[in-house]
Amino acid sequence: MDPADWRVGDVIEGRYRVLRVHGNGGMGLVYRVRHLGWETDLAVKSPRRELLHDGRARERFVAEAENWVTLGLHPHVCGCHYVRTIGGIPRIFAEYVTGGSLREWIDDGRLYEGGPERATARILDLAIQIAWGLGHSHAQGLVHQDVKPANVLVDTAADGTDPVAKVTDFGLAARAGELQRRSARVAARRSHRRGTPGPPRGAARRRGRPVGGRPPFRPGPPGTG
Template identity: 35%
Template structure:
């Protein structure tokens, strides 16, 4: 089981608390903000969690709610219109998604000097890249338990028309909630594309590659414009391949050679590295198909196949404790509490429209024994309503009459019973003489002599007399027997 160890910064990798400057990307530009600065009038900066090429992520205190949040700030020298648009894209994309596997976004705005910032939930955990750096690779069963929740989060984003396009180990955080449960979280929708019917919006930064080169899909490597959700299927397959084998499916010494390998080369099977089997490789291989039409057409379909493979090998739950059977393979049950009630007003309007357009027809005769059926909540005409009221009133009167007759009969029965004499008591005999005679008591036995055995001899005794004025209750004589002593309790037994 993977245990999260440290707090990390959403969207900027696993630098942690100790390293907040990336020398390869940040250059010598100093941080423009300091602890104690107030952002947006209510977020007070506490400390830097991490810094990358675009900006820094701070731990900030929301003074209004007295709660800590993660606040992402764009670097002062990179705070261009394109950077602000990219951060706004991330905020809007994450705000549209209410999935527990996607980091929550609380706020978006600009500082007093015009720098854009993004406020997110503060995560406690460890990134998948830090875990792979420490463990090199994971068992295939553990890898699927860890990454199936990520597939569910991506599938939820695709249903909202959002494509991540930058899935990598740095953007998967294994967080710990208040109950101690590990929940994988998907981060950084900064280059996400929001697919809409009228327009496709995407933002790129001049001079930067769209997405991480090692995880690019062939259509991204070729520079195609119509990127859809199937590019996330490819990237997810690369991520799963790396988590299982400890290496990426495509590798090259430079950028151009890497792009050529992604477009043309065939990766080695996962079981060639001594992990997994041919069935698991067949699922991943389909996700790495060069042509989008040959891949899994949705991450939901790929997740179902992966969950079936895991269940066949004895893995019943994912890393969050959710059942793989119920989450992926069981048919979705209809939620009874979400069923809408019948539209009574719609029924009435439909009936009124039908009556207005239909030719006049003589109504059929209505018999008292079979009242005409009507839709619930729809008013009947005057004749039907009056007849139904009369029938219902007559039925109520009959029921009340029957109940009254039953009550009168019961009362008469108890009255007659109270007036009649008790047949069990003969007239003229005192009640005291009719009492039951006491049962004969056992005869007393003589006290055993030393030579006698444990069985006493019964001695008959006369039955005591009972008068009507006084009663004597003789004391019962118990038969004495020799009692056997219980064996002593062993000293080694404690009660």
């Protein structure tokens, strides 16, 4: 086993006790750990070592994680506390949500419990909460770019009522300004390949000029409408 991987029962740096390994996905592992100083559980996202194949990839991962940290606290965004490098791998320390992902709620049927009426109300409520979380992200200038059920966590009260949606995993998120610059570069390349485009047909009509050398319509004789 790679020493960078953690096992249940390990105590990392005298501070984090590993309680559970959540999965061995394509991008890496997620651990449930107990912060012994804070006396609370955290989720630790650890990318696979091979994904951090060079210094630039590592810097990009850390920068993306730090973007997530800047979102601060919001009831419908999974909070990201900090990024630390342990065992040579940068790791994201985030809020731990006990209810699992919305993907799991769909697959195991929890989303649809209680019959059609209650299920519909639950689905609409979660959708609104997700929109609130994304709205907070957008207000901070960060666009998620990977919204899907697996990236929404569902927190539940002790009695299982009133689930709370929390948007998580901002690993592909980008600043709105950077997205605008990317879009401008793509548009410029397309324009260069096609040549300089003329005005849109609708724009020409709005200005009252003929398109293709003819008026956009011909009036009929009086009395025909």
